[in-house]
Amino acid sequence: MKELQVGLIGCGAIGRDHAQRIQNKLQRAKIVAVTDVIKESAQKVAQLCGCKVAETAEDIIADPKIDAVVVTAWDPAHKELVLECIKHKKFVFCEKPLATEAKGAKEIIKAEMEGGQRLVQVGFMRRYDKGYRQMKELIDAGEIGAPLLVHSAHRNVASGQGVTEDFMITQTCIHEIDLTKWLIQDDYDSVRCIVGRTSKEAPEGLRDPQMVMIRTKSGICIDIEVFLNARFGYDIQCQVVGENGTVNLPDPSYPPIRKEAFKGTSLCMDWSVRFIEAYDVELQEWIDNTLEGITSGPNSWDGYIAALTADLLIQSRDEGGTEIKLNTPERPVFYA
Numbered sequence: 001m002k003e004l005q006v007g008l009i010g011c012g013a014i015g016r017d018h019a020q021r022i023q024n025k026l027q028r029a030k031i032v033a034v035t036d037v038i039k040e041s042a043q044k045v046a047q048l049c050g051c052k053v054a055e056t057a058e059d060i061i062a063d064p065k066i067d068a069v070v071v072t073a074w075d076p077a078h079k080e081l082v083l084e085c086i087k088h089k090k091f092v093f094c095e096k097p098l099a100t101e102a103k104g105a106k107e108i109i110k111a112e113m114e115g116g117q118r119l120v121q122v123g124f125m126r127r128y129d130k131g132y133r134q135m136k137e138l139i140d141a142g143e144i145g146a147p148l149l150v151h152s153a154h155r156n157v158a159s160g161q162g163v164t165e166d167f168m169i170t171q172t173c174i175h176e177i178d179l180t181k182w183l184i185q186d187d188y189d190s191v192r193c194i195v196g197r198t199s200k201e202a203p204e205g206l207r208d209p210q211m212v213m214i215r216t217k218s219g220i221c222i223d224i225e226v227f228l229n230a231r232f233g234y235d236i237q238c239q240v241v242g243e244n245g246t247v248n249l250p251d252p253s254y255p256p257i258r259k260e261a262f263k264g265t266s267l268c269m270d271w272s273v274r275f276i277e278a279y280d281v282e283l284q285e286w287i288d289n290t291l292e293g294i295t296s297g298p299n300s301w302d303g304y305i306a307a308l309t310a311d312l313l314i315q316s317r318d319e320g321g322t323e324i325k326l327n328t329p330e331r332p333v334f335y336a
């Protein structure tokens with residue numbers, strides 16, 4: 001059975017996780033080379049995976065012995081790396097976001113369509129999460145009637161230094177921007193982003209939380225709380241309100257404990273734990289499809305629409321929270 005020879009670019013937090021996941025857990029693929037602009041990071045992951053360190057990303061992408069590429073570099077590097085993969089006709093799994101702005105994603109779409117073959121999968125892994133899939137099944141089956149409202153919260157424990165207000169939308173909220181469209185199967189019509197009182201836990205100069213509101217073409221109203229310094233846990237919430245009822249994203253389950261007059265459960269504190277199965281499912285599907293020479297799952301068009309939505313949310317926030325129409329272009333047949 002052929003084994004997919006994978007090169008990985010970006011050996012930070014998720015690059016290390018994905019490299020080990022592919023090497024030690026998933027089937028029919030192996031990591032043969034890794035690289036990072038910080039050589040020590042690449043060396044650490046190469047040691048963990050028993051593979052070589054490539055000098056540059058180009059060395060990985062141009063290597064004829066490498067079938068496919070995983071991009072886990074930081075957001076601003078995604079566009080150029082994906083374009084290079086398309087130039088070399090290499091299948092590529094690019095962690096979200098596809099690009100930090102819509103114009104970058106459009107360049108990718110242009111290159112992919114000119115090349116005549118879909119090569120890109122975007123790492124919107126919430127679509128592979130069991131809880132979200134259970135929600136979608138119930139909604140699609142009409143269990144709660146027509147969706148009317150969606151309430152979401154994306155809460156991190158701490159943002160760390162260097163995170164910007166734009167990153168809160170393009171890197172963090174981008175999950176809900178992609179996921180919600182997929183969950184309720186409706187396109188976006190207009191967007192708003194407002195900021196109110198900032199938590200004292202936020203770093204100086206970062207207005208946190210931010211509040212996103214999106215109205216869909218059929219009038220469904222979506223609100224998304226993006227709160228990077230929630231402190232109490234890594235807390236992802238989603239509730240869809242329909243005409244006949246509601247459905248919630250199940251919380252991860254931990255055993256309830258009772259001690260010293262206390263009863264309760266612990267909370268998840270980290271994204272890598274909260275969605276560990278979803279990462280496995282999305283990457284195994286990517287491996288299987290790539291071995292067949294096909295792509296499925298979130299593609300460059302999904303990455304573009306998410307980036308376009310994020311651009312307009314940032315514009316709305318910077319204009320004081322105005323409602324901005326999102327004239328979503330028709331999805332090309334190439335990306336059907």
Ligand SMILES: NC(=O)C1=CN([C@@H]2O[C@H](COP(=O)(O)OP(=O)(O)OC[C@H]3O[C@@H](n4cnc5c(N)ncnc54)[C@H](O)[C@@H]3O)[C@@H](O)[C@H]2O)C=CC1
Pocket residue numbers: 009010011012013014015035036037038041057072073074075077095096097123124125171271
């Ligand atoms: N799907 C998900 O739930 C998650 C996705 N991510 C995404 O994964 C990417 C990486 O995130 P983290 O691992 O948290 O960041 P990180 O900062 O820990 O790692 C990024 C690594 O990429 C390297 N790098 C940056 N530019 C590069 C280039 N041009 N060539 C080679 N290496 C380069 C950096 O030196 C760093 O080691 C981001 O795009 C982020 O949005 C991150 C966490 C979770």
Ligand SMILES: O=C1[C@H](O)[C@H](O)[C@@H](O)[C@H](O)[C@H]1O
Pocket residue numbers: 156171172271
């Ligand atoms: O993709 C991710 C993670 O899934 C976290 O939820 C976010 O908070 C983080 O910013 C982002 O990189």
